[in-house]
Structure formats: structure tokens, C-alpha cells
Amino acid sequence: MGLLEELAAKQIERRDFVKFCAAVSAVFGMPKAFAKDIAFAAEAATKKPAVIWLEGQDCAGCSESFLATLNPSLAELLLGTISLRYHETVMAGAGAVAEEARLKTMEEGGYVLVVEGSIPAADDRFCTVGGKSFKEVLTETAKNAAVIIAAGSCATFNGGIPGASPSKGRGVAYFIKDKPIINLPTCPVKPARLVATIMYYLASGKAPAMDKLNRPLAFYGELLHDNCPRRGQFEAGHFLQDWNDPAQRDYCLLLKGCKGPKTYTDCAKVWWNEGANWCIGAGAPCAGCSQPEFYGGFSPLYDKQDIFNGVGKSVNIDTAGKALVGVAAVGAVVHGAGRLVLGNKDKK
């Protein structure tokens, strides 16, 4: 069904919205009734909730990822659900007109603040917007925000890729200490997570259950490696060596640098671009983009890492016990598997 008809048929628009709310509550493992609460909260609000979206040291990839949202339709989201007051890549106004929109919303208060990109810790002047340092823009905009969502790897933890540069990009939590911050790492942010988190917050007025790194457990509660469809190959000691060999197509990517055994994310279950594919599905090793070690601590990306010494240090503390048990087992298997691989090589 095309968007225009969708817009024309009000009933359907409403039904889709409720369906979307049901999906949101399912994502967070909430009871069905919660969907109604979300729908109700969104409808009861006389005004659409205001959202300010700031971009620091970014590439606009998280904005692009947000724009890749297909379900609910982006048009419904942008025109019907939230009031996106400030977003450099999308908004109509520019220059002072844009700045005024931000200041006005800040005065109203109670908005959702989404932050994309890192903040340079080496020198405030490495990122400025409208003549002000981005750190200043962030600090003043954070003041009256109801909640802050740090979207993507750059805005979280050690600043993702810019974190490894001389600019020392760092995540929002390095600078804002007195507000609830929800971290949604991955490079870029996963649109479904972002939209669901905004909706959850709007409906419940609070952040969802989170791990010690302030990542919602619903998305980051489990180790990628535990859910990876290639896990069986890993156990069997089948590691991909040549991308051309159809027989190896589904082999484990550990030797190509996969960080799955250290990475907390639902990527294996919830694929990208509305279920089109995901990194490992495309034969690419997981780069661990949802972890604080990304990128500097995970480089080089395409070489097998010594994952077994470091795992204990990097795991999500909440589930460390389970992970460590898993790690011991994993270590044993890989040890054996490694021998298998080498053994095969020797025979050649």
C-alpha cells in the first residue's frame, strides 16, 4: 500500500500506529496491554513531543540510519508522531532561523534530546556549530531535556572512531553527568532501537531497563556470539578462510577478525534495514561496534584477536558470570578448533 493511500485512509493510519506500538512493546518484552498505553499516551498528548537532534563530530550516518526507518513509515513518524524541531540534516530553516528553533524548544523544556557524533575532549574548538563549541551547545541543550539518547558509537563511551583520533572524541556521558542518558551504540545507530526507545520513553516517562553501561537490556542483553547462526560452525571448528569457496560460505568468521564473542548486541536476531541483512550475514566479521572498545581497542579489524585473555575485562558486568562460563567453554573449543585449522593447513 502506497504512502498516499495510507495517509488518505485515516483508519488504517491509526491501525498501523497501534501495530507499531505493539511492536515497540514486544521489543521491550512488555505485556500486550502496554501497546495500548503507548498509543494512548501518544494520542493523549495534546502536542507532539518535541525532539532536538544535535550533531557533533559525526558523519550524519546515524541520521541517515534514522531516515532508513520504514516501519512505521517515516512520514508518519516525522509529521504525525514526533515534532522534530531541530535537525541539521532535515530541517527547513538554516542559520539563525535554525538556531531560534532550538532556543525556543529549549525554553519550553521537557524535550527528548538525541545526540549523534562525539564531543572532542582534546580541544573544544575542534567542533563548533553556529560559532559555539559543540560542547557548549550540548551542555546548554541538555539542561532542559527530559532525557538524552546518545545515538550511535560516536556519542557513546569512548567516542567510536573519532575516539581513536587526536581529537579524542568522547561520548555524551563524559560531559553530562546529571541527566539520564540512554546509550544506543552501533555504527550507525539501529533505527528500530532508536524509534522504539523514543516511543518507550514517551509512553512510560522513564528509561527502559539498562545494563551498567546504560544500554537497554532489550537490545544489548545478550552476547552476539551466543545467538550467531554460525555458532555451530564455530563449535565444529569450521572457520572461513576464502570468501570464494561456496562450501565455506557460512563458516565462522573468527579468523577474519570477528568480535562477536565480545560484543553485546541483538544483531544476529534483529537484522539491519528492516531485516535485509547484517554484517555477518554479508560474510563480514563483526567489528564490535556496540562495545566501548570500538574502534581503537578492536583494531586491527580483520585479524583474529586474542579474544580469550581480554574477555573478562570487557564484558557487560551484569552478565559477566554467564559470559565467563561461556568464555571458558569457548576457549576450549577454539583451542581445539585452532588446531583443526592448522592441521588442515599442514596437510596441504
Next chain:
Amino acid sequence: MAQKIKIDPVTRIEGHLGVTVEIENGKVKDAWSEGNMFRGLEVLLKGRDPRDASYVTDRVCGVCSGSHNWASALALDDAFGADVPDAGRLVRNLILGAMWLHDHPLHFYHLSALDYIDVMAVAKYKGNDPGLKAVRSKIVKLVQAGDTAPLTPRYAPDEWNVSDPELVTTAVAHYLQCLEIQAKAKRMAALLGGKIPHNASIVVGGTTMYPTMQTLDAYRGILAEVAAFVKNVYVKDVVTFGTGPLLKLATSNVGVSGLNYLSYGGFQNSSSKDDMLLPAGAILGNLGSIEKVDPEAITEHVAYSWYDGDAALQPAQGETAVNRDKDKAYSFIKAPRYQDKAMEVGPLARMLVAQNETLMGLVEKGVKPGAVARHAARALETLTIVDGVTKWLDELTGMVGKGDVKIHDDSKWNVPDSSTGKGLTEAPRGALGHWINIKGGKIENYQLVVPGTWNMSPRDKNNVRGPMEQALIGAPVPDAKNPNNVVRIIRSFDPCISCAVHIIEPKTNEILKFQIG
């Protein structure tokens, strides 16, 4: 009396850009462009595993996502001596092709259209088309609720804004429709790239994605829908506006740069490296004459940039030593020049180099290579990409059908001890080059010369302004509070600033007469 105004931030572009223009007698007399961000990706690559470069540089830009990844992989292919197999080349082309099909329409509808239409004219729509009526009620509802973000606030419409309710409502309907189409085009790229933005599957030597019939069928399905949108909606809208309400603007000199154009060529069509869907070539002042590109003629000037020295260096020898106190300098963007000339890059440059029939026809009829022509060229190029992608998809489907699929040169996966490489290709925004030096198996130096640097560059040591600065001069700005033409010209270049800026700092020492939106 001359009056300086500064637009910062310039929105609906990629990255943080500020533009200052001097206005005299209702026209732009002079212009300066500056970027405002430093991420230092080239610096962070030093000492790392060269294979990381294609992953890291993909993050230079999330909008033309994949382009840097591609240029970097080409540079690495060159340095590693890798021979990308045909299926690997086709998978790369299909990922990038889909990204261009996402990027060009998105630029037109979401980043530019609001400069040309008076959105609020939708409320006056009197027709009976149910789709358009729905759009009207949607917008009217927003107006009644007193909340029209993100369509407002904006500059007041000027004489060039289209306010015919039927046209405007159609455009807004297409704006909404294209929100969905651009997301679907990304989905198409993700089928082979793993995820979008920031695909995961393009690496040195080829790609990691082994295509299956099922994947290619899914790709084909979305392509049909996107291609129909491009042909029946996007191109039609560009023609309708360009030859209708915007004809006067199209035939004026608003936004014309210095008539020098450059294309490295992009999308290798066959196993021959010279067989490109988008041809390479340089135009030096004469639109009908195409010269062969000589990469040796590329230098980067820093006379007016905050970097040490005055020398114009080859990119492979490029340096980025910041000097914030440098006299005369006003930008951290370098100034690449070709034979010491400021070259415009991007769809207009490529379609002129390709001597695209439709575009050349328009030029003959009096359309100037300015702001409107850039949009027309972008639309025509999208048609070319649709054709290319369709052909590559058929070819790859044939290979998969025969089980003859080689996607990666695995014999060259290991890092060479020392080597150099360059990758020259085209991004949606223009000519893109990556240069790498490898020493001791690690990256010794990495340099990017990107479309934004070509187009947004400051003056060079010969005092030649960058193409966008040139294009801004003469633009009518009857009302300094509403510099619509200035942002129209800036956006027609589809600026991508986060990649243009090697190192950037805020401007702290210049007092502008006044600052407006």
C-alpha cells in the same frame, strides 16, 4: 554599502558548514566558505593495519555512505596488487549504485526542494486527487496544531518560490513518497552490503558477500520500484520545475562557477579499467571539449588554509600541519587544483564530461550550468545509474546461475610490507581520491581529496576562488534577511563538509557586521 552576512549552520547538508557573503546593491559581491569540524581520520589511520582503512574511511560520510569505502578499497587494491574478480566488482557496483539511487532523489526532495516551494501553498489546494487531498489535510492539521516542524521555520518565500497549490502539493506528496523510496534504496544496498549506512562487505580484493539468487531477486524487486519512481516522479518533477516556474532561474547566471569541470570516472563496466559507466575527463573552459585526466596535475594549495607553508603539493605527498595563526588564511579546507585551476566536481561535471545528450540539449536552449542545471544533471545521472545497475544485476544473475562466482582475490589478502596505492572514483558529490603509503606493513600516510574540498575550497595562492565561492558571486539577494538564492546555490552543490575538512577550528577573530539566518 556592502554588508556581510554569515549563514551558520548551513542546514540540510552533510557536516558543519558556515558561509559568509558580502552583499552590495542586492547582489553577492564576495564569498567565503568555512568548515567547522575536525575528526582527524587520516591521522588516526597512521600506524594501523591498512585493511582497516576501507572500514574507517567509510565513516567519513554517512550520506554518500560506501563511496569512501569504495575509493579506499580501490587504493588498497592498487597497493596490494589485488585483481578484483568480476563478480566482486559487480557486487561493489550494485551496492554503490543502490546508494546513488538513494542519495540523488533524497538530495532533491529532502535537502533541496524546500528552497524552491512555498510549502504552505498546500493549504490552498482545491483539486480532487485523493492522494493530494490527504496531503493537504495532513499539512492543515499540522498548521492547526501550531506545529509544522520540520517543515518550518524557514526563510520567507521569494520571487523564485513556486506557490501554485497544485504543483506544491504534488511536490510535498513526492517529498513524502521519497522518504520511503530512499529508505528502500538503502535496503536494496544492504542486501549485498550487510547494512546501510556503512556497509560491511567491501574490502580490499573485492567483497565478502557471496551473492545468492534469492538475494538478487530481492534486489531486483526493489530496483523495479525505485526505477519507476526515478523515471515517473523524480525526473518528471525536475523537468516540470526546471522548464516551468524555474525556467527564468535556470537560464540566468545564478550559481554558475568557473566553467572548469573534472570527473575521475566511476563504476567500472567490464574487466577493462577504462570502461566506465561515468566517463573520466576534464573540461577547461570549453563545454564541448573533453580532455584526458592526468592525476599528476592535481595539487592541493594551502595559501588561504590554516596549514603550514605555501606549497601546492601532490596529494600523495600531502601534509596536514595546522597553523591557526597563519596570515590571510580563513579556512581549514584545502584548495585542490587541477593544472592550477579550480574545478567543479559532481553530477553537473560528470554529465558535461559525458556530453549527456539531454543536458547538452538544454545548454543549447539557453540553460546555464548553474543552480537549476545541477539538479537537472543529478536527475539525468540517476537515469544513467538505473540503466547501469540493471545491466550489472543481469550479468551477476547470469554468473550466479552458472555457479561461476568469484568475489575476492584472496591471494592478496595479506598486507604487503611496503607499497603505495591510489583509488580514484566518483562519489555522488563528485571526484573522490584516496592515497595510501604502506611501510612495515602499516599505514604510513593516508590522504583524501574529496568532492567537498574541490567545490568548497577557499582561494589558492593565485587568489583564485573555489568553485562554490565563484558560483555565489553575483547571486541576487534582494532581502538580506532571506538569502534564499545563497542557500539554493550552496545546496545545489550538495555539500558534504565532514569529508572536506581535514582539520577545522572555529573562527574566533573575525567580527562580522551582523549575523543572520
